[in-house]
Amino acid sequence: NFFLYDETPDQTRAIEEIKAGMESEEPMDRLLCGDVGYGKTEVAMRAAFKAVYDNRQVAVLVPTTLLCDQHYRTFRQRFSAFPVTVDYLSRFKSKKEQTETIRRAAKGEIDILIGTHTLLKKDIGFHNLGLLIIDEEHRFGVAQKEKIKEIKKSVDVLTLSATPIPRTLNMALSGIRGMSLIETPPEERLAVRGVVSAFNDELIRNAIEREIERGGQVYFVHNRINNIEKVFSHVRKLVPDARISIAHGQVHERELERTMQRFINKEIDVLVSTTIIGSGLDIPDANTIIINRADMIGLADLYQLKGRVGRSNVRAYAYFLIPSEDILTDEAKKRLQAIQDMSYLGAGFRLAVKDLEIRGTGNLLGHEQSGHIHAVGFDMYIGMLEKAVSELRGIRIEEEIEPRISLKVSAFIPEEFIEDVTLRLSVYRKIASAKNHEDLDALIEELNDRFGHMPLEVQNLLDVMKLKIMAKKLLITDITDISGRVRVTFSKNTQVSGEKILGLYNIIGKRVRFLQDGFEIDVKNLMWDETYKITKEALEKLC
Structure with missing residues (x-):
């Protein structure tokens, strides 16, 4: 035993439960829920060691490059006395280094591979994958997790989280998946x-x-x-x-x-x-x-x-x-x-239960958590059902505006930026589901960390989404570029006053022309960044 500390009782129990799960005939799918700093990583390393001892490879999926770097150092130090090869994949490595790591993983020369979403690329292959460890589970969508599981249908999965997302916690509490709890704190630990x-x-x-x-x-x-x-x-x-x-x-x-x-x-x-x-x-x-x-x-x-x-x-x-x-x-x-x-101490699990109460169980079947259901998500189904019932009762339901944006700009996610099609669709969904600028800022941060510098087309896509968010708030139905004029059309239910619309003349000047149901901006001879800036300023003035 090379562990520097005595295991807590809960750690010991969790280790035994995971060991039993890995030895069962059915592939293991277990949630390890323990407060931050309670020793989940040590339990995960024991599971990884067992898999390697059984001649299987281990993939450790983490949400950020910083955590990837830390886990690499921790795992390497922990297994330094054993013939275990630990490596990592993240943007901290050059393209050449990443290619070599991928080659070695496919050949079975790496026992434990730690990585960010880079592990989800289609060119990643394992010689004999036996265990997938997912750390910080709440930072991942189901689509990403299922993508890894597709590599080997017989793979054991161990998910680590202090505060699992409501959907996962609901599945664990209802017995759909196994759960181990670490509730005993390390000695001398004080609450924050x-x-x-x-x-x-x-x-x-x-x-x-x-x-x-x-x-x-x-x-x-x-x-x-x-x-x-x-x-x-x-x-x-x-x-x-x-x-x-x-x-x-x-x-x-x-x-x-x-x-x-x-x-x-x-x-x-x-x-x-x-x-x-x-x-x-x-x-x-x-x-x-x-x-x-x-x-x-x-x-x-x-x-x-x-x-x-x-x-x-x-x-x-x-x-x-x-x-x-x-x-x-x-x-x-x-x-x-x-x-x-x-x-x-140990509030994490209770906090996750509270989150379940505040947010509900999440989209158990919907696209925000699954990414695989291409028909109707659970939340959308409930919405459609409520609408149908209300109509039968004679209650009028206001339609939610979904603005149509048609501007002359190249706005998409290039295949070179995100190669995996499932992951690319998942990012498209995240962009489309952003409800405010804070959501977009958080997404920009995530994209930069996961995939590196964003190409111009992705930046343009996010700019268009910013316009759409403001348009939705203002009940704008269309923002369309027609022959060098950006036409903005309001819904008949818009609350924007005529005075505010007329005030656009003060910031745009002669470029603006007022219409019966909106206004249009002359953007002839303007580049996209200038068109975006002037359109954004106009909408911000109206908000």
């Missing part, structure tokens, strides 16, 4: 103290200075990539003597890797980042996390972020910063209340 507060410079300054004074480090999370540099400058002004750096998905991979290594080596006091750091990073000296606009982040992600601190025997603090409570949605209030109430 959570504080919900309005954005306050003095609170931020005091929290950072107090942590640095006791020899610790701080995460400052801001999940809006478009103004994170401004937030970075603001934090630097608040604590000018601190060593501060920045990390997000658009930073070049080598620079990002260097920054994280410097943070691990305690050469950085404060790391300003997006939620890219929310996945499984284990840095014992980081014991304060400040999360800006916590109301815009989902419950599972909030809990994962909170779990980045308090991974030693030192008391840790998590500050959830919000704007005025008056503008919070009811769901945001419930999320923040839940995470504040459940600040005891």
Whole structure:
């Protein structure tokens, strides 16, 4: 036994349950639910070792390059005394290095391959895959997980999560899949103290200075990539003597890797980042996390972020910063209340159950969780049923506007950017289902981290989606480029006042022409970026 610590009782039980599952005749599909820092990775490594001992290969699927890098180091160190070959696939490797790794995996020269969504590419093959480990399960869709399982129908699957998505938890609680729980904390572990507060410079300054004074480090999370540099400058002004750096998905991979290594080596006091750091990073000296606009982040992600601190025997603090409570949605209030109430050790599973209550079981059959049902999703079916019942009762249902956007721009996801067709369709669905600009910003962050620099066509697609989101809000039915004029047509139910529409003359000038059911903008001789800018400004003025 090369494990440095004594196993907790729950770890021991989980190991036995997983071992039994791997030895059964049926392929194992088990959820391992344990709080952050409770030793899920160690249990997963035991399962991986058993698979390798049985002459099977192991694939470890993780959501981010940072977690991939950390797991690679952890697995390699853990198995250094054994003849086990561990390697990884992520954008931290060059194309040449990735090709060589893929070749070795197919030849059976790699025992454990750790990777991001790169593992889902169609050219990835295994010589004898026996176990798939999925870490941070709530960050993946069913389509991605099923894609891996297609490689080998007999593959065992072990899913790790502190706060599983409601759909998975519902499946586990209803017995559709097996579940192991780790509820006993490591010795001397202290609960993280959570504080919900309005954005306050003095609170931020005091929290950072107090942590640095006791020899610790701080995460400052801001999940809006478009103004994170401004937030970075603001934090630097608040604590000018601190060593501060920045990390997000658009930073070049080598620079990002260097920054994280410097943070691990305690050469950085404060790391300003997006939620890219929310996945499984284990840095014992980081014991304060400040999360800006916590109301815009989902419950599972909030809990994962909170779990980045308090991974030693030192008391840790998590500050959830919000704007005025008056503008919070009811769901945001419930999320923040839940995470504040459940600040005891082992709250992760209870929090996931609470998430199940707040959000429901999810689209059990629909495209947001499956990606395989090409007819009607469960939520859409329920919506159609409710509409039919209402019509039978004589209740009039207002049609939801689905704006038609037809502009002269090349906007799509190139095959070279995402080779796998299923994954590409999944990303299209995510873009189409974005309900606001925050959803799109989070998606941009995810795309940059998973696939690297976005080509122009994808950026154009996201720009078009931004216009569509605003159009939906304004009850606009069409935005169409007709012979060098962008025509904007309103629904008869639009709430936009004539005064606001006439006010467009002040920002567009003679380019705008007013119509009975909308307006049009002269974009002759304009490039797409100028056309987009002027159309976006017009819609923003009306919102």
